Amino acid sequence: MFFFLFYSVFSVIIHDAAHPDPPFKLCDTANFPTNSPYRANLDKLLSSLSTYQSVPKFYNTSLGTDPYRVYNLFLCYDYANNDTCKTCLQVALQYIQKLCLYKFDAVVWDEYCLFRYSTENFFGKLNVTGNIPLDNIKNVSDPERFRSVVNSTLHNLTKIAAFDPSADMHFAGRTPYMENRMNITALHAFVQCSKDLSPNDCYACLETAITQILDLYYSRGARLLSRSCFLRYELYNFVEGKSEFTDQDVVPKQGHSFKKWMIPVLSIGSVTLALTIGYFIYCLVPRNRTRNRESKISGDQTTYQKDNNLDFQNHRTRGGTDNLDQKEYPFIEIDIIKEATNNFSDSNKLGEGGFGPVFKGVLANGEEIAVKRLSTNSDQGSDEFINEVMLIHKLQHKNLVKLLGFCVHEEEKLLVYEYMPNSSLDGFLFDSRKRARLNWTTRLDIINGIARGMLYLHQDSRLKIIHRDLKPSNVLLDANMNPKISDFGMARIFGGPDGEANTAKLVGTRGYMAPEFAMEGLYSIKSDVFSFGVLLLEIISGRRNAGFHLMTKCAPSLLAYAWKLWNEGTALELRDPLLADSCSQNEFLRCMHIGLLCVQEDAQDRPLMSYVVVMLNSQTVSLSQPEQPAFFIGKFTDHDRETCYNNLSINGLTISDQIPR
Structure with missing residues (x-):
């Protein structure tokens, strides 16, 4: 008993001591000018606060008249008592005068509170820049x-x-x-x-x-x-x-309450669920008892080694009509797929990619499906096929395409998806006629939907997934133009906190691959962020990144062109002319800003998808200045600008809006 008591007390001491000691601060680099009215107002404010006999746990106030008003906020964490809050305010006052006095914007944190002042009115405005994480x-x-x-x-x-x-x-x-x-x-x-x-x-x-x-x-x-x-x-x-x-x-x-009897119930439920999943895997993935093979399921470095690799031949007789209602067992018989697609008739063909053709089908119950038929010389081999089956049927999100089933029959490897009436995003985005259907509101909805889907993959799903091939052709559109991310053949599971790995096999698509992936084989969640940034800039400009120079003679890439316009104060020239009547300037510039943050050359500088979603959905979140994007090479002359300007004008439309340099 004494040992456990000692251990508990000692643990608390260790915990408290392990965090770095306060104060913590963020101070603006610029000072008030000498004899500025700001200084007088700040001195008066700080002096009045030092005399407070009682302190509320939260207040915001201001002192002075515009344009020299000083804004102040104090927040004491609610688990501190009133005396602690009063002490914390006095300590914070000392800290801010010692560490950040006469700065245009300053904040200090003590153990139980924060104290902030600024010449800008920040009341009610979300700001998550400069966050400070502290660990034990x-x-x-x-x-x-x-x-x-x-x-x-x-x-x-x-x-x-x-x-x-x-x-x-x-x-x-x-x-x-x-x-x-x-x-x-x-x-x-x-x-x-x-x-x-x-x-x-x-x-x-x-x-x-x-x-x-x-x-x-x-x-x-x-x-x-x-x-x-x-x-x-x-x-x-x-x-x-x-x-x-x-x-x-x-x-x-x-x-808000937890019943003790729920612990054994949940435990029993977890065990039952684990056994059910285990049995399902045993049935779905037959064991090859004649050979001990290794199956790459999740990645080059994060790899699940399994003796029970998918044996395609053994799947020929599995599944069947009776099993179609069992969502956890997504095998579909070849005869059902042939009947649905009219035996893969050319009239049902929706398109073709490196993996092979895609066919539209209609099941007996009237449900429309899309069937991906992997050709024998497909770029997507058995490993990618297994990867997609094993991954995507476990992922459920409104912005991810739903895998309805798969089929393996002799040389046939088939994936069956929900049918997307509007096909892929690239079919609209890079078609001068169809692109007109993508007004600004629709494009924003598509951008937000893709961002939420990627956030689910990176953070919220049971499996943490790096997609590795995000591009317009892998974003499908349903009847209401809602985006759904597809094609998980190249996706990889990651396990560490940074989700970083490397590969000797380069996969992906030129123009969307992050520089660290293209040049060093390193991939992480930030690689997907880069691809998302390229995609965002393509959506708002209506132009491809890959081959941009060949198409327009503007700049080496869309990223280089966007970066030049941003720094020269003419960012609105990037805007798709078809958006002139439906697009808010501020919304466009914010989207462009976010896109440039995502394509920065250094992966560490790119935001997480969680923060991208926040930036897209809150106009009050402050955005940091972007650094140079990846693959930025070459010069941009006045002749290039004139040529590019002419090439980006459509049907006589011109771009005249500009922002200050």
């Missing part, structure tokens, strides 16, 4: 399991804090966690937003914070400091004794 140096024994608990707990708290009015923009909770057989404990967590934010901005801020903090999931404790929100988790109760409330158990989709 003591690691956990099972990082992946711990990450899952942290992820679900923080997401549940975020929903409550943001959208439950009674939560008042903050919430504390705990989730039972067994670290090992000798130590049954709980994960304690707390989230809070600045109370001047809207619920949607609060949610966006905390979701961004969760994404950033999950890179530290191996740590027993961590916190995220942001101008607009705060989160923290520990394997001990840091709330108790420091708060006017106690934290509550958090269970996904079950309200």
Whole structure:
């Protein structure tokens, strides 16, 4: 007993000491000019605050008259008591005068609060730039399991804090966690937003914070400091004794209470589910008992080695009409597919790619399908076929194409998808007549849908997926022009926090491959971000990146052209002339800005897809300045500009809108 008591106390000391010591700061580089009215207003503001006898846990105020008004905000985390908040304000005042005095914008964080002032009115505006993640140096024994608990707990708290009015923009909770057989404990967590934010901005801020903090999931404790929100988790109760409330158990989709009897029920359910999945895999993937073969399922470095590789010949007699209703067993008989496609009639042919032709079909129940028929000389071999079957049927998202089934019969390898009436995005985007159907609102919806689909692959799905071949032809459009990402033959599962791996086999499509992938074989989630950035710039400009110079003589690539226009203050020249009547200038420039952030040469500079989604959906999020994009070469002369200008004008339309340099 004494040992466990000692261990618990010592663990708390280790946890608290492991975080770097405050203060933490973000200070603008520029100072107020000497004798500026700003200085006088700031001095008066700070002096008045130092005399406060009682301090609210949140306030925002301003002092002075425009244009020299100074704006100030103080946020004390709600698990601190009133005396602690008062002390924290006084300490923060000392810090900000010592570290950031007379800056145009400054924020300091102490242990329990943040203090911020600025010459800009930031009240009610989301800002997640410069977020500071802090982690504990003591690691956990099972990082992946711990990450899952942290992820679900923080997401549940975020929903409550943001959208439950009674939560008042903050919430504390705990989730039972067994670290090992000798130590049954709980994960304690707390989230809070600045109370001047809207619920949607609060949610966006905390979701961004969760994404950033999950890179530290191996740590027993961590916190995220942001101008607009705060989160923290520990394997001990840091709330108790420091708060006017106690934290509550958090269970996904079950309200705020956790019943003890649910633990064995959930455990039994998990075991049953595991056995069911195991049996399903056993039935679906027959074992080759004559040879011990290795099957690449997930990637070149992250590889599942399996003795039970898909044996195509053994699948000939499996499945059948009776099994079509079993979604977990997606084998479809060859006769059903032949009947649906009129025996692969040319009149049913939708198109053809490197893998082979695609046919439209109609099942007996009237359901329309698309059948990908891999040719014997297809670029997509058996490994890619297996990869797509094993991956995509486990992924469920409205912006991912749905795999209905597959078939292997003799030399035939077939994939059966839901039918997309509007085919692929490139069929619209790069056709001068069809592109007119893509007004600005439709293009924004497509961009947002692709971003949400990629976020699901990178973060929210049960499997963490790098697509590796995101391009317009792999984005399908349904009857309502909603985008669905397709073709997972090149996709790879990743397991580490950075999701980085390398490969000796170069796959993908020229013009969409990130530079580190094309030149060094390194791929990560940031490789997909690069491809998304190229795709975004193509959608808003109506031009291909690959072969851009050959088509227009403007610049070596669409990326180079966009970068030049951005730096010369003529960014609106990138806009597809067909959008002139439907496109908001500010929305276009913001999309272009986000696209340039995604295609930066250094992968570390590119944002995560979670932040891309936030930037696309919140006009108040500040955007950093982009660095030079990848593959930026060559010069851009006045003659090039004139030639490009003429080539990008359509049907006599011209581009006259400009923005300041």
